[in-house]
Amino acid sequence: MSDRPIIRVQHIVKSFGTVMAVNDVSFEVRPGEIFACLGPNGAGKTTIIKMLTTLLRPTTGALELDGLDVTTHRTEVRKRFGVVFQDPSLDSELTAWENMDIHGVLYHVPRHPRRERCEALLRMFELWERRDDLVKTSSGGMKGVTVFLTTHYMDEADRVADRIAVIDHGRLVATGSSAELKTQTGADSLEAAFLALTGTTIRDESATAADQMRQVARVWRR
Numbered sequence: 001m002s003d004r005p006i007i008r009v010q011h012i013v014k015s016f017g018t019v020m021a022v023n024d025v026s027f028e029v030r031p032g033e034i035f036a037c038l039g040p041n042g043a044g045k046t047t048i049i050k051m052l053t054t055l056l057r058p059t060t061g062a063l064e065l066d067g068l069d070v071t072t073h074r075t076e077v078r079k080r081f082g083v084v085f086q087d088p089s090l091d092s093e094l095t096a097w098e099n100m101d102i103h104g105v106l107y108h109v110p111r112h113p114r115r116e117r118c119e120a121l122l123r124m125f126e127l128w129e130r131r132d133d134l135v136k137t138s139s140g141g142m143k144g145v146t147v148f149l150t151t152h153y154m155d156e157a158d159r160v161a162d163r164i165a166v167i168d169h170g171r172l173v174a175t176g177s178s179a180e181l182k183t184q185t186g187a188d189s190l191e192a193a194f195l196a197l198t199g200t201t202i203r204d205e206s207a208t209a210a211d212q213m214r215q216v217a218r219v220w221r222r
Contacts (some may be wrong), residue, residue: 004067006031006146007052012061014047021047022058023170034147036157038194039167040202045150048167052148054078096122097131152202158190168198 007029014022022044029035037045050056051063054074063070065077094102097118104114122128151157157164158178166173166181174181174197178190185196195201 003031005029005064006033006066007035007148008062008064009048009052010062012048012051012058012063014044014051014056015059020170022051024061025167025170025172026061027165027172027175029146029148031146034144034149034160034162036149036151036161036164037167038151038154038157038161038164038190038202040152040200043152043167044170045152045167047170049148049150053081093134095132095134096127154189154191154194154202164190166194166197168200173197 005028007027009028010026012022012025013020025044025048027035037048039045047056051058052065052070054070054077057071066080068077068080070077100118100121101114104118109117119128122131149157149161161178163175163177164181165175174184176184178193181190181193181197182188185193187193187196191201
């Protein structure tokens with residue numbers, strides 16, 4: 001696999017009339033990384049993920065997914081990500097092959113093409129040699145390729161993310177691992193680090209349907 005970023009966001013701006021939803025945001029996500037955008041409702045997280053998944057066009061700036069321009073290669077880009085619920089659908093007591101196979105059964109894929117597709121996908125993601133291993137023995141990277149998560153839940157970002165982008169009022173305030181953000185601010189918790197970086201705590205607002213889903217884009221290379 002290439003070492004280039006799987007996601008590259010460069011100086012994106014998105015405005016709705018006089019409202020600046022995203023204001024000059026830039027970041028990169030590495031292959032196999034769990035990357036979280038952390039911020040309150042209205043910070044610009046959903047707007048960013050909508051632009052990355054081709055649902056919105058940026059006012060200015062550039063977005064790339066797997067080396068493809070998101071605005072000019074929308075069809076190809078859409079083949080490279082999936083939007084899923086937060087909770088994983090993998091059964092940790094089944095093998096990689098059994099997880100693939102049972103999903104094929106649930107979606108009524110006939111046996112022969114089901115076996116062909118299982119093998120093709122396991123080989124694509126370099127898991128063929130681990131097909132008979134229980135999923136609970138697999139590393140996080142083996143279960144999820146690249147994950148781009150938007151959330152306003154501190155514990156969620158702290159627990160699962162390799163790196164965190166702190167978003168507030170449409171701006172990227174800081175990027176780093178939870179430990180790095182704590183060290184940078186001299187804080188003993190991610191919540192305290194967020195307060196130090198933004199001057200506010202994440203507002204305790206009613207979650208929208210999108211927030212309840214906690215949008216996650218899982219991205220892979222073909």
